[in-house]
Amino acid sequence: MEETKRTELSTLGEFGLINRIKGNFTLNNKESVKGIGDDTAVLEYSDSEYVLLSTDMLAESVHFDLSYVPLRHLGYKAVAVNVSDIAAMNGIPKQIVVSLALSNKFSVEALDELYLGIEAACKNYKIDLVGGDTTSSRSGLIINIAVTGTVKKEEITYRSTANVGDLICVTGDLGGAFTGLQILEREKQVYLTNPDMQPDLEGKDYIVQKQLRPEARMDIVHEFKELKLIPTSMIDVSDGLASELLHICKQSVKGAVIYDDKLPIDNLAYETATEFNLDPITCILNGGEDYELLFTIKQEDFEKIKNHADISVIGHIVDKAKGVNLMTKSGNAYPVTAQGWVHF
Amino acid sequence: MEETKRTELSTLGEFGLINRIKGNFTLNNKESVKGIGDDTAVLEYSDSEYVLLSTDMLAESVHFDLSYVPLRHLGYKAVAVNVSDIAAMNGIPKQIVVSLALSNKFSVEALDELYLGIEAACKNYKIDLVGGDTTSSRSGLIINIAVTGTVKKEEITYRSTANVGDLICVTGDLGGAFTGLQILEREKQVYLTNPDMQPDLEGKDYIVQKQLRPEARMDIVHEFKELKLIPTSMIDVSDGLASELLHICKQSVKGAVIYDDKLPIDNLAYETATEFNLDPITCILNGGEDYELLFTIKQEDFEKIKNHADISVIGHIVDKAKGVNLMTKSGNAYPVTAQGWVHF
Numbered sequence: 001m002e003e004t005k006r007t008e009l010s011t012l013g014e015f016g017l018i019n020r021i022k023g024n025f026t027l028n029n030k031e032s033v034k035g036i037g038d039d040t041a042v043l044e045y046s047d048s049e050y051v052l053l054s055t056d057m058l059a060e061s062v063h064f065d066l067s068y069v070p071l072r073h074l075g076y077k078a079v080a081v082n083v084s085d086i087a088a089m090n091g092i093p094k095q096i097v098v099s100l101a102l103s104n105k106f107s108v109e110a111l112d113e114l115y116l117g118i119e120a121a122c123k124n125y126k127i128d129l130v131g132g133d134t135t136s137s138r139s140g141l142i143i144n145i146a147v148t149g150t151v152k153k154e155e156i157t158y159r160s161t162a163n164v165g166d167l168i169c170v171t172g173d174l175g176g177a178f179t180g181l182q183i184l185e186r187e188k189q190v191y192l193t194n195p196d197m198q199p200d201l202e203g204k205d206y207i208v209q210k211q212l213r214p215e216a217r218m219d220i221v222h223e224f225k226e227l228k229l230i231p232t233s234m235i236d237v238s239d240g241l242a243s244e245l246l247h248i249c250k251q252s253v254k255g256a257v258i259y260d261d262k263l264p265i266d267n268l269a270y271e272t273a274t275e276f277n278l279d280p281i282t283c284i285l286n287g288g289e290d291y292e293l294l295f296t297i298k299q300e301d302f303e304k305i306k307n308h309a310d311i312s313v314i315g316h317i318v319d320k321a322k323g324v325n326l327m328t329k330s331g332n333a334y335p336v337t338a339q340g341w342v343h344f
Numbered sequence: 345m346e347e348t349k350r351t352e353l354s355t356l357g358e359f360g361l362i363n364r365i366k367g368n369f370t371l372n373n374k375e376s377v378k379g380i381g382d383d384t385a386v387l388e389y390s391d392s393e394y395v396l397l398s399t400d401m402l403a404e405s406v407h408f409d410l411s412y413v414p415l416r417h418l419g420y421k422a423v424a425v426n427v428s429d430i431a432a433m434n435g436i437p438k439q440i441v442v443s444l445a446l447s448n449k450f451s452v453e454a455l456d457e458l459y460l461g462i463e464a465a466c467k468n469y470k471i472d473l474v475g476g477d478t479t480s481s482r483s484g485l486i487i488n489i490a491v492t493g494t495v496k497k498e499e500i501t502y503r504s505t506a507n508v509g510d511l512i513c514v515t516g517d518l519g520g521a522f523t524g525l526q527i528l529e530r531e532k533q534v535y536l537t538n539p540d541m542q543p544d545l546e547g548k549d550y551i552v553q554k555q556l557r558p559e560a561r562m563d564i565v566h567e568f569k570e571l572k573l574i575p576t577s578m579i580d581v582s583d584g585l586a587s588e589l590l591h592i593c594k595q596s597v598k599g600a601v602i603y604d605d606k607l608p609i610d611n612l613a614y615e616t617a618t619e620f621n622l623d624p625i626t627c628i629l630n631g632g633e634d635y636e637l638l639f640t641i642k643q644e645d646f647e648k649i650k651n652h653a654d655i656s657v658i659g660h661i662v663d664k665a666k667g668v669n670l671m672t673k674s675g676n677a678y679p680v681t682a683q684g685w686v687h688f
Contacts (some may be wrong), residue, residue, distance in 0.1 A: 007452035009480075014644070016476055018453075024463055025473045029438050031494070032472040041474035043439060043492065046390035055490055057443040057477045094373050095387060099401040099488045108351035108364075128376040129369045130385035133401045134361055136353075139483045144443045146490035148387065207663055227509055 028190040037251070038159050039088035039235060040149070050156055052149040054085040060140035061176035067191075068184045068199075068200055071110055075117025078143045081238065083125045084151035084291045088236040090157040090221055095130045096122070101137035114143075125218055139216045155225075157234035158297065160251035166232050166296035166317040168256060171217050171310055175280060176286025179272040180204070180211030186276075188277040207269050214291040220310070221293075227304045231295035242285040242338035244294045246324060255322040258315030258336070261329050285326075286338060348493075369388050381595070382503050383432035383580060384493070393492055394500055398429040398491040404484035410542070412528045415454055417557040418487070419461025425582065426491035427469045427560035428635045432580040433502075434565055435495035439474045440466070443488040445481035482567045499569075499577035501639065504595035510576050510640035510655025510661040512600060515654055517608040518585055519624060523616040523665075524548070524555030530620075539680040553612050564654070565637075575639035586629040586682035588638045590668060599666040602659030602680070603674050629670075630682060 012020060018256055022036040034042035035051060040054035049215040058064060058078050066074075079096060099120060102111070108332050122129055127147070187199035201208055216236075224230065233252060235244045241263070263284050273280040297305065307312045315327075325333040356364060368381040375393060378386035384398035402408060402422050410418075423440060430437040442462060446455070466473055471491070531543035545552055549659055560580075568574065577596060579588045585607070593600050607628050609617075617624040641649065649655045659671075668678040 005453055009446070009448060009450060009452055009455065012452060014478070017455075020456075021459060021473075021476070024459060025466070027472045027474070028470065029472050030653075031438050032474055035472060035474040036476070041439065043474070045393070045395055045494070046485040049389070051389055051395065053439065053441060053490075053492065055441040055443050055477050055488070057445060057479050057488065059445050059479050059481050061482050062445075062480050070522060094375050095385065095397065097385065097397060097399040097490055099399050101401055101403050101406075101486050102353070104353060106353060108353055109349055111353065111361075112364075115365060115368060122369065126372065128371045128373050128379060129365075130371070130376055130379040130387070131398060132365070132380070133399050133488075134358070134365075135401050135403050136406050136485075137403050137486065138405050140481075142445050142481065142486050143401070144401065146397075146441055148397065149391070171504075291605065344657060 038142070039085040040091070042089070049152050050149045052086050052089050052091045052151060053146065054082060055144060055146040056085070057084050057142065059142050065188070066141070068188055069212060071113040072117035073145070075114040076121045076213050078145050079118055079121030079125065079127070080214050080216045081291060082145045082147035083121070083127070083218060084236040084238065086147055086295060087216050087221045088157070088216055088234050089149070089151055090155050090231065090234060091149035091226065092149035092221070093125050093127050093147055093149040093218070095128050095148045097130060097146050098132035100132070100134045101142040102134070103137050103139055103141070104228065125216065128305065156232055157231045159233055159235050159248050162233040162248050162252035162254055162296040162317045164254060164317055164319055165299055167247070167299060167302060167313050167316065168258060168294070168296055168315040169305065169311050169313050170237070170241070170264060170294050171220050171292045172290070173266040173269065174237065174290050174292060175265050175269040175273065175283035175287050176207040176210035177214060177289035178283050179269045179276070180207035180209070182276050182278070183272060184211060191291060204268065204272065206266060207272060211289065214289065216291055217293045229297065229301055229304045231297050234293060234295035237290045237292045237294050239288045240286040240338060241294065242336045245336060246338055248296065249324050251315070253320050255318040255320050256315055256324045257318055257322070257327055259327050262312060262314040264312040273291040284335065367535050382427040382630045384435070386433070386500065393494045393496050396430050396433050396435045396495060397490065398426060399488060399490040400426050400429070401486065401488040409532070410485070411537070412532055413458040416461035419458040420465045420557050422489050423462055423465030423469065423471070423489045424558050425562045426489045427465070427471070427562060428580040428582065430491055430493035431560050431562055431565045431637060432578050433493070433495055434499050434568065434578060435493035435574065436565070437469050437471045437491055437493040437562070439472050439492045441474060442476040443475070444478045445486040447481050447483055447485070450485065462678050469560065484541040499574055501575045503577055503579050503592050504564060506577040506592050506596035506598055508598060508661055508663055510641055511643060511646060511657050512589070512602060512638070512640055512659040512661065513649065513655050513657050514581070514585070514608060514638050515564050515636045516634070517610040517613065518634050518636060519552040519583065519609050519613040519617065519627035519631050520554035521558060521633035522627050523613045523620070524551035524626060526551070526620050526622070527552060527556060527616060541562045548612065548616070548669050550610060551616060555633065558633065560635055561637045573641065573645055573648045575641050578637060578639035581634045581636045581638050584630040584682060585638065586680045589680060590682055592638065592640065596661070597664050599664050600659055600663040600668045601662055601666070601671055604672050606656060606658040607655040629680065
């Protein structure tokens with residue numbers, strides 16, 4: 001072998017990696033409307049609707065820790081995070097294919113538990129499991145799911161279509177999954193130190209559940225259709241609010257202002273952040289895995305959502321030149337920055 | 345934790361596992377025509393054609409050994425094996441999404457090599473890469489690809505539709521990938537014993553290539569369309585001829601007779617089998633990864649393929665009661681049995 005250059009993957013980062021891959025591929029088939037760069041690919045197989053296609057891989061020790069993640073919840077979550085990508089396109093999920101690599105530490109009963117979670121998610125989201133692949137692995141568990149969905153052509157929501165003046169909205173509350181993870185990690189350490197101790201999750205149910213068994217916000221997608229509301233742009237919050245807002249701004253070539261006192265955080269997440277000496281706003285901006293929807297709407301659509309208990313207006317879209325800023329109550333502006341999750 | 349029963353995955357086998365999963369899932373969406381049980385799922389998003397969806401996962405140390413598999417070939421093969429599933433439905437591949445789990449032993453340059461192979465396959469098979477996911481893993485490389493394709497409704501070929509009297513055909517030759525693997529494994533052992541030795545692959549190009557960089561037989565699928573030939577059933581040969589023939593017979597509720605002197609084997613594969621004291625017929629029946637197409641046609645379609653240099657007629661379909669048998673030149677009948685690949 002000749003001597004070759006070696007560049008560490010860690011120097012690229014997640015988005016550098018995506019851009020490097022994307023750069024080499026062009027779309028050539030007429031059925032390929034949109035490739036890499038949004039929550040899902042967009043395919044055209046009929047006149048009236050698009051088919052959506054996305055895939056997500058979860059790896060043991062990277063995305064989940066089986067010392068506190070029940071396999072049934074993991075199966076559910078693996079489906080939910082894929083459905084969340086379909087939701088972010090304003091689509092309805094239809095089918096999944098599930099690939100598993102698992103080592104022989106897993107028994108048939110363990111596999112059954114995992115599939116019970118997958119089955120529960122399929123029922124809840126009205127999806128059919130239509131195929132998959134299973135192989136052994138030398139270490140641990142890897143789950144890959146590919147999901148399909150459909151959306152009427154006139155209802156699809158991309159990341160790149162926010163306009164100046166649009167209101168920025170988010171569903172539910174943020175920071176819960178991240179603070180839930182802190183609790184689970186703490187109790188794991190306690191247990192490792194003293195295996196006789198029982199984990200103390202008392203009163204932390206909501207945020208622990210947000211971490212272990214998140215829901216894709218299909219309820220909101222269905223409500224949009226009832227309200228005849230089509231967001232001007234949308235993305236799901238998997239990597240933290242900051243990262244997702246920057247995606248929308250970058251792809252829409254716009255700026256944004258969001259207000260710290262408008263950011264929705266659950267009381268329990270707030271208290272838990274404080275308990276861990278974490279800034280709650282940082283948990284919202286950079287904590288991940290909430291799987292809420294971040295979207296923009298025209299100002300005239302405000303009436304449709306203003307009384308919605310589960311939607312918060314957190315700011316608005318501005319010119320690109322104004323940047324992406326967080327305004328504090330005291331009137332200071334801080335640029336929003338984010339890296340997403342860095343695995344390598 | 346209460347005491348729970350532990351059943352080893354190895355007790356199920358690959359097909360036991362598939363049946364166990366399949367048993368818990370039903371199809372509920374009108375767009376889901378066919379789920380688990382054929383080469384791909386079959387989805388209905390338009391009036392005139394079906395959308396095909398399949399997924400395949402390749403794991404290091406299980407499906408490939410990076411000590412002799414070049415990453416570029418691996419990328420190509422990972423796409424080809426997925427395309428082969430689309431070919432087996434008589435379909436045209438359209439898009440792929442690629443998920444990778446890789447440890448930090450892989451450099452950016454290694455990743456580039458892998459994607460060069462993926463890109464070459466996309467060009468060759470006229471597929472668009474439209475998305476994916478990349479994560480770190482604690483050990484080794486896992487590649488999952490999901491592929492979509494289309495097929496006119498009247499041209500789809502299932503496994504379950506072979507009829508008594510149909511001719512059984514296979515493309516190309518069989519046993520090459522398996523004998524190629526024997527060569528590569530032998531040279532690896534030689535190298536491990538004496539790292540100064542160069543691998544001796546002299547004259548073995550064809551079978552080594554069949555193992556390292558197989559082609560999906562899209563050429564044949566396109567020829568079918570030119571010949572206006574629609575096979576009565578079809579499957580791709582990934583696990584060995586025996587296993588695939590049994591799939592067709594079981595799902596069609598039929599039997600079959602195949603003739604040992606009709607089985608296509610390349611001279612080099614034959615010689616190599618002999619060199620390793622392997623029975624060439626066993627290499628054909630139980631060696632895997634040839635990615636040829638096994639299909640059945642009506643007798644009246646024989647004229648269309650009888651002079652085709654790359655299609656062999658190896659037998660015919662009979663009543664289920666007659667079983668699935670291999671007839672030898674000497675007139676003896678041996679029941680065909682197979683397990684597919686057992687990973688666990």
